[in-house]
Amino acid sequence: MAKPYSYDFRQKVIQGIELDGLKKREASELFNISRNTINLxxxxxxxxxxxxxxxxxxxxxxxxxxxxxxxxxxAKTHGDKTQVEMAQLWDSDISDCLRQSCA
Structure with a gap:
């Protein structure tokens, strides 16, 4: 697992945007991080x-x-079923969702 950026680095980036008026693109290039990271x-x-x-x-x-x-x-017995059908047949409560966001 990747190590998160340090707290003081995060603060510098955000300070550059909020106080110094950098655009996200400029901060991204200056600090060598993605705009998505800044957005997060x-x-x-x-x-x-x-x-x-x-x-x-x-x-x-x-x-x-x-x-x-x-x-x-x-799974060997019910391998011909869809994930939703298998989740309904399973004894305990499990998700039938394929996406992480619907947990």
């Missing part, structure tokens, strides 16, 4: 009042399927 930081500041990085969360702590042998057998 500005959005975070608007939502939370700060540009602090979100805490790292190790992957794998919220799996809804924990018995992988049971899941393999289930």
């Amino acid at each position: 930081w500005l959005q975070r500041k608007a939502e939370t009042g700060d540009v602090q990085a979100l805490p790292n969360r190790p992957p794998g702590n919220n799996h809804k399927i924990t018995d992988w042998e049971q899941f393999r057998a289930f």
Whole structure:
């Protein structure tokens, strides 16, 4: 996992835009970061009042399927079904969504 930019660097970039009048494109070129990153930081500041990085969360702590042998057998039996149909047949509550944003 990539290391987040430092807090003081984030503050310098945002200060350059908000106080020094840099355009996002100019700040992007000057600090060698993408405009998308700047947009995300500005959005975070608007939502939370700060540009602090979100805490790292190790992957794998919220799996809804924990018995992988049971899941393999289930998938082998119901492999001809769609993801939505399989989610409806599964014993516990799992998402039938393919996109991360609908979790």
